Amino acid sequence: MDARALLDTLADGHTHSGAALARRLGVSRAAVWKQIETLRAAGLPVLAEGGRGYRVERPLQMLDAGAIGAALPRAVRALWPCIEVRWQLDSTSSELLRAAEDLPGATALFAEWQTAGRGRRGRGWLAPPLLGLTFSLLWRFEHGYAALAGLSLAIGVAVAETLRALGARDIALKWPNDVQHGGRKLAGILVELGGEFLGPCHAVIGIGLNLHLPRSMREAAGQPVADLAEACGDAVPARNALAAALLAALGEALEQFAHGGFAAFAERYAALDALAGREVTVEAGERRYRARAAGVDARGALRVRRGDGVVVLDSADVSVRA
């Protein structure tokens, strides 16, 4: 028995005794307890209700590829011929990079539990099973890498606008593409490229979105973080519906980007830009200096005013803090 079988039962949010769980799953109580410990170690709080049994803090919805596909608006259904949900993977982005050659042009891969989620700049991405959305998209482009400048910002725009449309408040983008709520990180985006440098090429776009962050994860994050429950005043959309809303917006954004590049997103980015006009600290290798953010250029590079001049920063080389 793996933790998934246990969660199938616990997901209803009710209290289940250890004996009932063991009976239902056909295993010993010790085996049930071991899987509860595994889930807790992965960051999912499983509460012990005195002597009465175990429950999760709130009902949890498992992802279902059929339900996500069915919830896609008809007009965008054809954009996502391949939607997959896996219970456990090291990383949805690593998996798509490994399998890119054999997959359909557009593929969306979700995992309930990533054991080695990756973030930008070599960092990790921590997300407890079922308390967030972790997924990656494979998308093919006719042109080469140079045409994809600003892609990760365009993806940020699509994610941020979708969350706003679903009722999330105080949503902004911190360059290059952190989605923030109240100045704290709500979602992260990691874009990796493969294929031919001069084209055709493909992008693997990984997105991690916090839905309900337990306290332990907030402490482990090493930076101020937020979840969608805070941003939506607890009215978090069901996970399959949310996944479908994001896929619909992202499919449209990717099509639009393939035709017009970042230019089509520049104004929308400006409307979400959390740094515009603010003083920032720029770290570029060993160098560190203060400057004032002044929006992004036509390629999605950050412009900062320093002294009398304007410096243009590429996201691969620098980190910027407000």
Ligand code: BTN
């Ligand atoms: C960041 O802000 O540093 C980017 C985080 C990206 C995390 C997502 S979760 C789904 C996909 N799989 C990964 O291993 N990483 C991305």
